[in-house]
Amino acid sequence: MKKYIWIILGLVLVCAGIVFSQKPLQSVGAGEGRLDIIAWPGYIERGESDKSYDWVTQFEKSTGCKVNVKTAGTSDEMVALMNQGGYDLVTASGDASLRLVYGKKVQPVNIKLIPSYSTVDPRLQNAPWHTVNGVHYGTPYQWGPNVLMYNKTVFKTAPTSWAVTFIEQTLPDGKSNKGRIQAYDGPIYIADAALYLMKTQPALGIKDPYELNEKQYAATLQLLRGQRKLVQRYWHDANVQVQDFTNEGVVASGSWPYQVNTLVANKQNIGSTVPKEGATGWADTTMMHVNAKHPNCAYKWMEWSLNPKVQGDVAAWFGSVPVVPKACSSSDLLGTEGCKTNGSTLFSQIYFWKTPTAQCKTQGTCVPYSRWVTDYVAIMGGR
Secondary structure, eight states: GGGGGGHHHHHHHHTTTTOOOOOOOOOOOOOOSEEEEEEOSSOBBBBBOOOBHHHHHSHHHHHOOOEEEOOOHHHHHHHHHHHHHHHHHHEEEEEHHHHHHHOBBBBOOGGOOOOOGGOOOHHHHHEEEEEETTTTTEEEEEEEEEEEEETTTTOOSSSOOOOOHHOOBBBBTSBBBTTEEESSSGGHHHHHHHHHHHHHGGGGGOSBBBBOHHHEEEEEEEEHHHHHHTTEEEEEEEHHHHHHHHOOOOOOOEEOHHHHHHHHHTTEEEEOOOTTTTTEEEEEEEEEBOOOHHHHHHHHHHHHHHHHHHHHHHHHTTTTEESSHHHHGOOTOOTTHHHHHTGGGGGGEEOOOOOSSSTTTTTTOOOOHHHEEEEEEEHHHHO
């Protein structure tokens, strides 16, 4: 519970709509020799897992900035680490980025110092999860859908609905899904349940899975409490989920393409799909800590991160979509069909992560994220 305390306090600033101004860096000088980054697993690779996937070594050689990476499994963990300090950059998803802005944990970014910013997909250049009142607070990095990962031995054809993870049922192998499915260990997962209800129970009137009134929220929590009886584990560590699908009999779960790719590479009979209800997803932004000790190295990295080959290689490894369209034809690792395979045509169908607030566009007043936090912790605890 302690790891969520900062969220409730920080959301006071979000709900108040306060933006704190700070003058961004005006020029990039020599690197400080070090760069500390908080990142999702698989986002910053130096060839240790596979020598073909290395976009760190060349950066270090050309800039002299030694890269150190701290991986995090949830957005809440990332914000907690940024709150503690000691890091320069974070690859924040949309359910964390504005909390970091309003919590004064990240600083404005001078995109004039990032020449490749102009090559970013126009849909992402001024996205509301990193641009506030015309001020940029980061550099887009990668995006993609949260997929339904499944065991192809159990499911001869891909599941067509998220129901296999929410509703107790007999799976194609004749066995129950109870104790064989997983759910994400993060309050933002409430949106996945809300999306399922939005598509299967239209009478509830849900228009946005992140904007729920009291009745809609109660129905979503009821669905999640029922799911609790089916869940083998609430996952947040991608590598633990890989092991659970390999050794623990887990056969279906919401997941990231990273786990799918890892399992397939390990010769596991695994597939993934975006069911008929659609999917939540993430559009991640590289953001700089307000007290970054290595700002010059940070700016050098943000420029490097937009290199088309780097973008394509990251996408190939993680299973994401590059924010630089040219990357779709610039990486041998990604290949000519890689962007399409990873979901580049699904942009309009993805409900990207964002932090729920009390004031919302679709119905005026909604249940704020502070309640999502406390209620989801209770559900995971069996309450």
